[in-house]
Amino acid sequence: MPGRSRTQRPDSKHVMFPGAVKSAFSYKMRFEQPSTYPALPTYRVVDQNGAVVDPDFVPDLSDEEVIKLYRDMLTMSIMDLIMFDAQRQGRLSFYMVSAGEEAVSVGTASALAKEDVVFCQYREQGVFKQRGFTLNDFMNQLFANQKDPGKGRNMPVHYGSRELNIHTISSPLATQLPQASGAAYALKIQRMQDPSIPPRVVAAYFGEGAASEGDFHAALNIAATRSCPVIFICRNNGYAISTPTLEQYRGDGIASRGLGYGIETIRVDGNDFWAVREAMKKARELALQDGGKPVLIEAMTYRVSHHSTSDDSFAYRAKVEVEDWKRRDNPIARLRKWMEAKGCWDENKEKEARESIRRDVLKAFSEAEREKKPPIRTMFEDVYEELTPDLRKQMKELKSQIERYPEEYDLGEFEGGKESLDK
């Protein structure tokens, strides 16, 4: 059924098709050339040298608050190095680092409220850290021990936290995006139904590769049509595993697509903590205006690291390219320069911070590594709200198998051994 019916005067200068109500008639046939449009600008507050380039910029955080966020970024980069090596030593099955992208996750998260709901892709450990995930929380998940809320079911780096309102990470790319639109719609309706609930937004993270998935298109379109208070944050880091952006898309990045969906959009320098934070603050404000609406942020970064521990990126990009990037620009170094210029940070504090973070990471590491694994019965639980008769039967069958072939199964690590399968 069409929407409101539209009539058109015979001498109208504008098309009144229901699908394009403000389009003027043109008597010149011309195909639009994307290349004739200038690329969308990249918003920046602080340059590579830590110097403020936005004359209107006034930092809204105390020195202590900036230092806390800086330490969050530093913690991620130190944890990443340690865990990458730990995986290489075979102490952990898999890991993903976020080197070069710390400002995007920590900067955006710093502008959210605690009640806001977050959907991550998988390279946003900074969001978890900023919102209060502890090193123990990270390590318990990475080692899938009995303290891991994921109950040993998920690969490493698939963190989740109900307390922090971050949904558990799912490997399939972009599936989180239409979910984020739906979640944002739920938040909006819940506030309509109960005005005592504070206004909330959803933040949804993804990479530029994920933006090729149908779910990305679906998510932005449905968020726009249903006016959902959701902020889509694209980490455009130049690579989807090995595929460079030139083979991922044509057109002006991901930001240009936001306009096509009728969504307010900004491109920011993702290595600039302050630009990311300022853009996110404004985005949150916009998302809550007019009864709610989506906003798109495209944060330009460079994936300094390999895609994951299963990837050797020097098979598809030159080491010198990576070294150049590291030398030229780095979000942590940039914020550090800004802090040093402001006089709230120096070499000594840096050294001290690095040492204490490293100690804390290693401590959490060894504690988590020592923990037992969850009971094996958890493999059957949470498929349904209640165990089904089939699942109870299968648990019994597994227990009987283990009892009859005790040499074939190693249950030593699992809390409660095979007895956990009783009940």
Next chain:
Amino acid sequence: MAGTSIRTLSRVLTRGSSLASSTPALVSSRRQYSSHPPNARLNLPTDYSTTPLLAHSSQSALSNPELPPEARNGTTKRMNLFQAVNDALSIALAEDESVLIFGEDVAFGGVFRCTGKLAETYGGARVFNTPLTEQGIMGFAIGVAAEGMRPVAEIQFADYVYPAFDQLVNEAAKFRYRDGACGRSAGGLTVRMPCGGVGHGALYHSQSPESLFTHIPGLRVIMPRSPLQAKGLLLSAIRSNDPCVFMEPKILYRAAVEQVPTAAYTLPLSKAEVLKEGSNVTIVSYGQPLYKCMAALKQAEHDFGISVELIDLRTIYPWDKETVFQSVRKTGRCLVVHEAMINAGVGAEVAAAIQEDPETFIRLEAPVARVAGWSIHTPLLYEAFNAPDVARIYDNLKKVLEY
């Protein structure tokens, strides 16, 4: 997914002859799509007005022992299946403000009229159209459910659910499992979709893809046989804390009419129902083929002097094995009937479970037989030869008995 013309076409799909009657000039001989061979004894059109599978009187509707007392002591109303679905949706919206209903063309009532008047009554914020994107609808619904609400998403035709498959399989089904101790889930989600043949739906308006979902732990897959069942099962699905795939045999939307209790009531999920007791052979089926089964077994009982037990699975996964096992232990013979393709279908699962259960296996007098769609797509002209019909069910009953 479907183009406009297809969707316009779909609106007349369940109205049988309305296309033909509105355009007589295009039709040389006014052959009815529901015609049957002149001398047929078995493959006669289903007479929904007399079938014992529908409650033709208030009394028979209210005597259903599964109904709660408040429904049994209440009134009934004559409804077809789309009206019963609409009634359930309306009750759900009225009793729980966390229920939202959306999908393609849902606001004006849906192409099958299941959501008629709901947007007017409950407001456009809770009942609304989505853009044409099945994956978007499903992802959106999962997000709504993940924030504690009870979305009822509509996929316009089961034939178009495949873009949403990833969201259903990797997200809805796994959400609770993945979240572990965090305890969030997509359990509030119900996804409704019309399925099955209507005589002229061809490749993309006839499919019955339930077995793709019955393979997925975490989902509950439900298919009602009648308006009374549809209302109670749909309310159960909406209230269930597991994500439910609710498949509505679209041929029954208008064809199946019965007395439906007006009260709010639920019917149990994962519980089969013995529709007719018998002692010589068990037929296990669900959805529309149950009507064919009933016709076939009546004739077989008459011709062979036997009695046949008929079971409606209702929830196809996780399904009620005990009821089926108990029946087959009694009859020793079993026939599984479904419309979807036979390969890796629900029949395979039921037959395997029967022979796997030692106490049931030992009672088997004949191999478990299956009557289902052939391992082909759903072609326009050949539906009568593809979907299980009364004659094939009758013949297989005979084979199972004669083994």
